[in-house]
Amino acid sequence: MSGPGQVVRQVLFTNKAFWRNPASAFFTFAFPLMFLVIFTTLFGEDEIPVVGGVTVSVSTFYVAAISAFSVISACYTNIAISVSFQRDAGILKRIRGTPLPSWAFLLGRVVHSTIIAVILVAICALFGAAFYDAELPTRTLPAFLVTLLVGAASFSALGLAITAVIPNADASPAIVNASILPILFLSDIFIPFDNPPAWVDFVGKVFPVRHFSDAMQAAYFSPTGSGFSGVDLLVMAVWGLLGLVLAARYFSWEPRK
Amino acid sequence: MTVAIEVRGLRKSYGDVEAVRGIDLTVESGEVFALLGPNGAGKTTTVEILEGFRRRSSGDVSVLGDDPATAGAEFRARIGIVLQSTGVDPYLTVRETVDLYGGYYPNARPVDEVVDLVGLSEKRDTRVLKLSGGQQQRLDVAIALAGDPELLFLDEPTTGFDPGARRNAWEIVRNLSSLRKTVFLTTHYMDEAQNLANRVAVISNGEIVAEGPPSTLGGRHLAATVVRFRIPAAVADVPDWGQVPASDGTFELRTDDPTRMLHDMTHWAMERDVSLEALDVSRPTLEDVYLELTHELGATAGSE
């Protein structure tokens, strides 16, 4: 079978297993949507300015922010944890002993996570349009889709890279969450920003999460223009490439001793 | 007859640990070859070098004409692997799993045929999660067969099997060899090697200590008869039978000519009116031979 055919096959089997695993289906899929409902219920009344220069209600803001979080959850968190489990279970090693090219296996995982991310974002967007006054970004759709895909690709690469420092599957949820949760809080995702302190701004500038959230907001809410935020996308892509390089160098197919 | 696996002077060290210390192996195609040895002897290290998972420290290795350290997908399409410990996705069913792995190979066997072959027909639609340990191992074998490989590696394929499942696994291996497939297996069990293999190599402490068809394996040891007896402490002037007796005066002598040895002993005893207490003449079982082969070297290595 051809390489692309193999990738499609991997995606289908990964998908089958994904939905049968209650933990992955719940934490990856239900979690972001739950956050959307909880945050908008708690903080949804106020009005805040968002990237793109308009002022929206906080619940509208959350539609874009939680869309970004969904991508991070489906790609970074999901890939890092499930790949660590597959590595500990010896599945990765077994795959290495077959003629399937390694890249086809990994790309299959990334494509699957991206599909999950797209579905999540679509649900967020439809939900937001129905209940939170977040108009579907139809006018800026190209920017919205490109932002989504750059985010999915970059966070997938980072998810693969982080497995290199995860000693075993049991430690993976702790390490993955410790690496992402603080940044999520400091990056205009869980808590909307209005004049954050300088150091928080700095954290946001360095790491890719805030850039992703900003790019998502711009693509969602820009009243004029294409909604593309070039610099944010560039920073995310650089992080993604860094992740790819680190993964290529340090990714392990066998359980780490 | 062509050679499937050729190994010369293979060595592998992990830091200070020398796991494999210069072994030679030749496996002809169509042969069932067993690498027999105790825990930590270097079996997994050797097989995983042949499979291409680990890098050797030195030596020459050729598997199906390729060097597994550098060979690519074409090489892996020709071999099937059962690792000592690996899992599969717990949420896929038996059929789905065999289908998934078979699909990686150019000439996959029909899924149901493979599932039947390993005796999992009744579990074909069961998720891996719900299989017993032995059933999961059978699934491992099924996965290795899914791509219809020419050469099959089995690292301890029956450890943990119940006796029935072991017989089944043996049957599967015999089927393979009747299809002219080459099988390289490792095992702790002498009877397994005996029952399945055309040729056996015994490995201990990273060295091959015996090699040959199972019927003649350790021939020298198997031929030897052990004569055991005790001489009361009061008896002086005990001849030197090539051995210092144990503290209670027990001798344990090994001979290829028990008739003559017994004649000499009893003649000596009768002359002095001494009785050879607890006299016992026995021939070692295969298990004894194996234990002895692997123990001897362990002792030598330990005293280095």
Ligand SMILES: Nc1ncnc2c1ncn2[C@@H]1O[C@H](COP(=O)(O)OP(=O)(O)OP(=O)(O)O)[C@@H](O)[C@H]1O
């Ligand atoms: N990855 C490793 N790193 C360090 N030492 C290792 C490694 N793998 C094996 N060893 C050591 O090499 C020696 C041989 O191990 P190996 O796993 O090859 O034995 P084995 O014959 O397969 O044993 P078993 O019957 O228990 O499976 C052992 O002393 C083991 O501790």
Ligand SMILES: [Mg+2]
């Ligand atoms: Mg082993």
